[in-house]
Amino acid sequence: MFGFNRKNEFEVEGRTVVITGGSDGMGRAVAGQLAGKGAHVVVVARTAAKLEATVEELRSKALNTLKQRFLYICADLTDASECDRVIAEVTAWNDGSAPDIVWCCAGFCHPGFFVDVPITTQRQQMDTVYWTAANVAHATLRNWLAPIPPSGQMRNSRRHLIFTCSTLAFVPIAGYGPYSPAKAAIRSLSDTLSQEIEMYNGAYTQRHRNTAPAADVKIHTVFPMGILSPGFDNEQKIKPELTKMLEESDKPQTPEEVAQIAISALERGEYLITTMFVGNMMKGTALGPSPRNNIVGDTFLSWLSNLVFLQVIPDLRSKAFNWGKTNGLPEQACGE
Ligand SMILES: NC(=O)C1=CN([C@@H]2O[C@H](COP(=O)(O)OP(=O)(O)OC[C@H]3O[C@@H](n4cnc5c(N)ncnc54)[C@H](OP(=O)(O)O)[C@@H]3O)[C@@H](O)[C@H]2O)C=CC1
Numbered sequence: 015m016f017g018f019n020r021k022n023e024f025e026v027e028g029r030t031v032v033i034t035g036g037s038d039g040m041g042r043a044v045a046g047q048l049a050g051k052g053a054h055v056v057v058v059a060r061t062a063a064k065l066e067a068t069v070e071e072l073r074s075k076a077l078n079t080l081k082q083r084f085l086y087i088c089a090d091l092t093d094a095s096e097c098d099r100v101i102a103e104v105t106a107w108n109d110g111s112a113p114d115i116v117w118c119c120a121g122f123c124h125p126g127f128f129v130d131v132p133i134t135t136q137r138q139q140m141d142t143v144y145w146t147a148a149n150v151a152h153a154t155l156r157n158w159l160a161p162i163p164p165s166g167q168m169r170n171s172r173r174h175l176i177f178t179c180s181t182l183a184f185v186p187i188a189g190y191g192p193y194s195p196a197k198a199a200i201r202s203l204s205d206t207l208s209q210e211i212e213m214y215n216g217a218y219t220q221r222h223r224n225t226a227p228a229a230d231v232k233i234h235t236v237f238p239m240g241i242l243s244p245g246f247d248n249e250q251k252i253k254p255e256l257t258k259m260l261e262e263s264d265k266p267q268t269p270e271e272v273a274q275i276a277i278s279a280l281e282r283g284e285y286l287i288t289t290m291f292v293g294n295m296m297k298g299t300a301l302g303p304s305p306r307n308n309i310v311g312d313t314f315l316s317w318l319s320n321l322v323f324l325q326v327i328p329d330l331r332s333k334a335f336n337w338g339k340t341n342g343l344p345e346q347a348c349g350e
């Protein structure tokens with residue numbers, strides 16, 4: 015009644031989890047913590063050396079060293095056919111069963127003002143941020159939702175597809191133009207899929223009579239604030255000073271903290287997941303048509319944050335205006 019003894023909505027022990035971007039930052043921390051809870055873990059990224067080191071680390075963190083298995087797969091997930099290969103390889107490795115959980119963490123941020131960043135770089139951001147997630151979701155769901163006749167149906171536990179977004183999908187910050195639209199697109203995909211999946215889950219309830227998917231599926235999306243990762247160190251080197259000032263109220267968290275908070279929220283069964291107070295307020299002001307975690311809590315959150323943002327949005331804009339007034343154009347403006 016008070017949240018004690020509540021059912022764990024995200025059981026991972028003995029289940030097979032794929033984590034894209036699992037070799038660094040948040041993805042690596044997620045991999046380590048799920049290994050610690052007894053999951054078989056597959057990490058996917060482009061660079062073999064980092065993946066090898068990660069698998070070593072996972073072995074040392076396993077709950078049950080004798081039973082748990084770990085695998086890495088090198089793949090550039092901007093290529094859709096590579097995502098199909100990843101799912102096929104995981105399935106073969108997993109004795110012919112599809113993975114139970116797929117968590118998309120791959121991606122990095124190239125900050126800069128819209129006119130300063132070459133358009134090719136902006137397209138690459140869409141590829142690495144949006145398309146790595148959409149490609150993986152496509153390959154995974156085509157596998158999970160494939161129709162199985164009643165004779166082949168067994169009771170399978172719920173499967174989970176998890177996206178990693180950013181609170182920048184909710185609130186604009188100057189200097190994130192190459193990145194935020196790709197994260198906003200992930201949020202839109204997540205909302206659309208969370209509705210579409212209901213059709214498949216409905217069909218699943220009739221599995222003994224009709225052709226249906228092998229299991230029911232839940233979609234979730236995590237919206238971190240800053241994460242103290244290798245990717246973050248790189249983005250700080252090129253981030254405009256104005257952007258750093260506008261995001262002053264963000265106190266970046268460690269990958270381990272973000273992973274732990276996100277996993278706890280998944281265990282409570284949440285859909286849109288934030289990792290701290292400011293991020294929760296940013297979500298509240300942009301909840302719009304997204305499914306709620308909790309009707310009463312989320313309604314009050316959105317009322318409160320809509321009032322707070324009446325002040326925050328003009329404040330962000332006037333800080334940008336005053337920055338230009340005081341400092342003039344940034345050095346590389348229009349010249350790149
Ligand atoms: N850092 C931050 O402040 C924030 C990050 N986020 C998001 O959280 C997620 C994790 O970020 P962070 O912890 O910083 O991650 P890192 O930048 O530290 O690591 C990124 C991971 O993604 C992999 N990767 C990148 N591109 C590809 C690709 N094309 N195909 C396959 N793998 C790829 C990298 O490996 P390799 O390079 O070897 O392929 C690496 O494992 C990202 O989606 C990011 O956008 C959200 C909010 C804030």
Ligand SMILES: CCCCCCCCCCCCCCCC(=O)[C@@H](N)CO
Nearest residue numbers: 123180181182238239240261263264295
């Ligand atoms: C009380 C409410 C006040 C709200 C004020 C709004 C402040 C905005 C903070 C922006 C934080 C951006 C975090 C995500 C960063 C990110 O995704 C990149 N670092 C990607 O790597």
